[in-house]
Amino acid sequence: MSVWLAQHLAAIRDACRRLAAAPLNSLLSLLVIGIALTLPTAGWLMLDNLRALSGDLPGVQQISIFLSLEAGKRDVGEIESRLQAGQVGKWRFVAREEALQRLQAAEGMADIIASLPRNPLPDAFVVTPANSRPAELERLAKAFSGWPKVAHVQLDSAWVKRFDALLRLGRLVVVLLGVLFAGALVTITFNTIRLQILAQAAEIEVARLIGATDSYIQRPLHYFGMLQGALGGLCAAVLVAVGFHLLTPLVAELTQLYGANFALQGLSALHLATLAAIGAALGWLGAKISVLMHLRRFA
Amino acid sequence: MITASGVTKRYAEGREALRDVSFEITAGEMVFLTGHSGAGKSTLFKLLAAIERPTSGSIVINGQNLAALGRSTVPYLRRKLGLLFQDRKLLFDRTVLDNVLLPLAIVGHPPRDALRRAQAALSKVGLPDREKAMPIALSGGEQQRLAIARAVVNRPAVILADEPTANLDAVAAREILEIFRAFQQVGVTVLIATHDPASLPAVRPRVLLLDHGQMSELPAVADAAIAGAAA
Numbered sequence: 001m002s003v004w005l006a007q008h009l010a011a012i013r014d015a016c017r018r019l020a021a022a023p024l025n026s027l028l029s030l031l032v033i034g035i036a037l038t039l040p041t042a043g044w045l046m047l048d049n050l051r052a053l054s055g056d057l058p059g060v061q062q063i064s065i066f067l068s069l070e071a072g073k074r075d076v077g078e079i080e081s082r083l084q085a086g087q088v089g090k091w092r093f094v095a096r097e098e099a100l101q102r103l104q105a106a107e108g109m110a111d112i113i114a115s116l117p118r119n120p121l122p123d124a125f126v127v128t129p130a131n132s133r134p135a136e137l138e139r140l141a142k143a144f145s146g147w148p149k150v151a152h153v154q155l156d157s158a159w160v161k162r163f164d165a166l167l168r169l170g171r172l173v174v175v176l177l178g179v180l181f182a183g184a185l186v187t188i189t190f191n192t193i194r195l196q197i198l199a200q201a202a203e204i205e206v207a208r209l210i211g212a213t214d215s216y217i218q219r220p221l222h223y224f225g226m227l228q229g230a231l232g233g234l235c236a237a238v239l240v241a242v243g244f245h246l247l248t249p250l251v252a253e254l255t256q257l258y259g260a261n262f263a264l265q266g267l268s269a270l271h272l273a274t275l276a277a278i279g280a281a282l283g284w285l286g287a288k289i290s291v292l293m294h295l296r297r298f299a
Numbered sequence: 300m301i302t303a304s305g306v307t308k309r310y311a312e313g314r315e316a317l318r319d320v321s322f323e324i325t326a327g328e329m330v331f332l333t334g335h336s337g338a339g340k341s342t343l344f345k346l347l348a349a350i351e352r353p354t355s356g357s358i359v360i361n362g363q364n365l366a367a368l369g370r371s372t373v374p375y376l377r378r379k380l381g382l383l384f385q386d387r388k389l390l391f392d393r394t395v396l397d398n399v400l401l402p403l404a405i406v407g408h409p410p411r412d413a414l415r416r417a418q419a420a421l422s423k424v425g426l427p428d429r430e431k432a433m434p435i436a437l438s439g440g441e442q443q444r445l446a447i448a449r450a451v452v453n454r455p456a457v458i459l460a461d462e463p464t465a466n467l468d469a470v471a472a473r474e475i476l477e478i479f480r481a482f483q484q485v486g487v488t489v490l491i492a493t494h495d496p497a498s499l500p501a502v503r504p505r506v507l508l509l510d511h512g513q514m515s516e517l518p519a520v521a522d523a524a525i526a527g528a529a530a
Contacts, residue, residue: 202391206390
């Protein structure tokens with residue numbers, strides 16, 4: 001094993017030893033970091049779920065293309081070809097018979113439908129565009145309305161705009177919260193490392209006098225910051241997972257009442273790794289700043 | 300091995316701690332640096348250990364001009380020196396063995412090899428059975444031995460000791476000097492700073508005298524006369 005690798009492993013062991021040396025202090029620091037990371041993480045996850053939910057709810061971010069009543073199979077095939085060629089996203093054909101059956105199934109509609117002399121509903125396509133930005137949806141709706149045998153194109157653009165604005169506002173709030181709490185994490189690590197340096201002042205001084213390089217002295221402190229940040233990130237993941245576990249059945253019940261089948265998506269393994277990595281990076285940053293500021297007096 | 304030429308150290312407040320100090324110590328020599336308190340011994344020790352830099356003049360150790368050393372290369376010089384500080388600078392929250400292992404960890408010795416070398420160093424200074432003790436449990440003489448073990452564990456070519464026998468009784472002081480003598484006999488260059496001429500050993504050493512920042516070398520005279528001149 002190279003000296004470089006051995007010294008890094010020794011520094012990691014040293015950082016673990018320092019964390020374990022004061023378990024209560026470490027636990028409290030991890031909890032504070034965990035809570036600081038929980039809010040932006042939960043907010044971001046909620047937005048992600050909201051975006052997914054909007055795709056599942058009927059009519060949201062979807063364009064309905066209603067054909068004229070005299071449109072035949074050839075016309076339906078023409079529209080299908082255009083949708084395929086345009087690669088607009090996912091789409092589904094709803095035949096007029098299927099639409100009538102669905103309407104009949106709706107509460108109180110069976111008698112009304114039965115009294116009608118013929119099926120008044122047209123064939124239709126329901127398009128879920130790949131790009132759900134309001135401008136793109138409006139552009140598509142305008143294009144669809146120009147296609148042959150298209151009688152009406154329905155897009156609730158006001159709703160889509162409101163929803164998009166809400167998502168953008170939510171994203172901004174989450175980003176601001178993220179920046180704010182990232183600052184808090186850096187500050188917490190900065191202070192923890194400052195206390196570590198004060199507690200280890202004698203050791204640092206002796207090490208420097210007998211030939212320790214800056215890297216040798218700084219390395220365990222950097223690892224300490226990273227380790228604390230990463231564990232804080234995992235702590236946040238646990239808190240978020242518990243929160244989502246409690247919310248999942250309630251949200252599922254609520255969305256069913258709105259006719260959608262939706263389950264909250266919690267943190268994946270990739271999310272977990274990302275959260276730990278962000279925590280580690282911020283912890284490293286806090287440690288780096290603290291080390292630069294507080295080790296000067298040993299120079 | 301150690302060459303100082305025209306070394307002057309002046310502090311910011313204008314105090315001149317060393318003035319035009321020159322000397323040469325050859326490899327394997329054991330030299331005492333003596334003088335009253337405030338004569339500049341500790342300042343010279345700091346300059347030799349690259350803790351401070353001279354205002355003018357040059358110091359060359361093992362062919363390395365300290366004035367030319369960059370900040371990042373100073374640690375590598377210190378690894379080649381065995382430094383003993385006046386206040387010993389032991390780590391009281393670590394065991395005797397861990398104190399001796401520290402310089403080896405800094406250099407990056409493999410753990411098994413480091414353990415063997417640390418145990419050998421402790422044996423050399425007469426502390427083979429105190430590995431697990433905490434430094435606070437050691438007597439003054441034993442603490443000084445521990446400091447020596449830590450200083451020599453990386454097998455330095457030069458040992459610089461600042462007041463190694465201070466606060467020790469005559470017996471302990473003699474034992475410490477014997478340890479230094481043993482290292483000198485295997486070719487290690489030893490420079491010992493002491494304010495107490497009475498602590499000089501019976502075997503006549505080479506003695507450099509610092510007085511108000513100026514250096515002179517005591518002539519080869521009898522032990523009693525050395526002590527008298529230094530006083």
